[in-house]
Amino acid sequence: MNRTSRIPPEAFDRLAEVVPLGRDAAAVRKRLVALERLLERSFVIPGIKVPVGLDLFFNLLPVGGSFIGAAMGSYMIWEARNLGMSKLQMARMAGNVGVDWAVGLIPVVGAVPDLLFRSNTRNLRIIKRHLDKHHPGTATIDNP
Template identity: 40%
Template sequence: MARLMDTAFRIPGTGVSFGADFVLGLIPGFGDFAVAAVSIIIVNEARRLGVPNDKLIKMLVNVGFDTVAGRVPVLGDVFDVYFKSNWRNVQLVLDHFGLDHADLDRWRW
């Protein structure tokens, strides 16, 4: 889900990727709410996996920061391309379990 939200699409010839977070953020009002709702699902899944509260709080701060910054017209949309809160949150979960993104790529189907 984090990949879909943050890095699903790549601009050819650049190292820039974006996801549904950017696309949904273009819809005034609803888009930022929808993105925050998906992000909260990721945080809740981390809670269910037993991630400690201090990391959950960091995850919620990432979501909050992304949501607030994403509300700024135009600049918020550009911000969404570079601040990948869901990807950061997945990294916090992986760090908790001693894994990295390469481990996820090996297990992905």
């Protein structure tokens, strides 16, 4: 019997635990926390112990990397719209992504402010505040 994929089915089960596919607020929260961790805190720079993510590495690519990072950050805004967040909150989130995108357009130097201005972390904080207020059942205790 030929298998259609070389990826074992258990791998998909583990992925579904980390990134739930549901539309409920709890699944959206887990998905956005995982995305923020991937974009902002995936790796630690040895020596200075500063957490960085893929967003910093995207900014090292001239022009195109900034667009990739902005597209991934815009996904958070799309999820915020699906959660019913206000237009003012989504405008703040779009402003955060826009600043990150504009600064990232500067070759090489644009990656430096990404260590200080973490737009995805700021946007996740806005979304968590909304979820804690309107969907208190999704609240979790965050690790520092």
